[in-house]
Amino acid sequence: MILAAEMSAGDLAAIVVAIASVVAVVLLVFAIVSITKTLATLRLSIEQLRRETLPVIDELEKTVTQANADLARLDGLLESASSVTQTVDSASQLAYLVFSNPIIKAVAFATGTARAAKAFRGPR
Numbered sequence: 001m002i003l004a005a006e007m008s009a010g011d012l013a014a015i016v017v018a019i020a021s022v023v024a025v026v027l028l029v030f031a032i033v034s035i036t037k038t039l040a041t042l043r044l045s046i047e048q049l050r051r052e053t054l055p056v057i058d059e060l061e062k063t064v065t066q067a068n069a070d071l072a073r074l075d076g077l078l079e080s081a082s083s084v085t086q087t088v089d090s091a092s093q094l095a096y097l098v099f100s101n102p103i104i105k106a107v108a109f110a111t112g113t114a115r116a117a118k119a120f121r122g123p124r
Helices: 009-121
Strands: none
Touching: none
């Protein structure tokens, strides 16, 4: 056994440095073990997240595709409705032009005939 009196300052410094180094290595080992556990947990969490989100993303893609198809179909329906509206508008204008003049003439003729008949009957 070495007595403290026989040790020099250099020997004492070497022992202190050795003890500090061992403590530092032990702390580093604990830190590395902790980081490794954390990384393993993180890896598992990422894998679980991937397993859960990929089906959701696939379903979302299908939904978006279906929505786009529905929008395209709706666009076609709106174009058809617009075409029908224009056709009905054109037909109503044509009917107005075709029937309005003869109806006006018929009403005028009926009114004139009624006045003429009243004039032939004489005043009462």
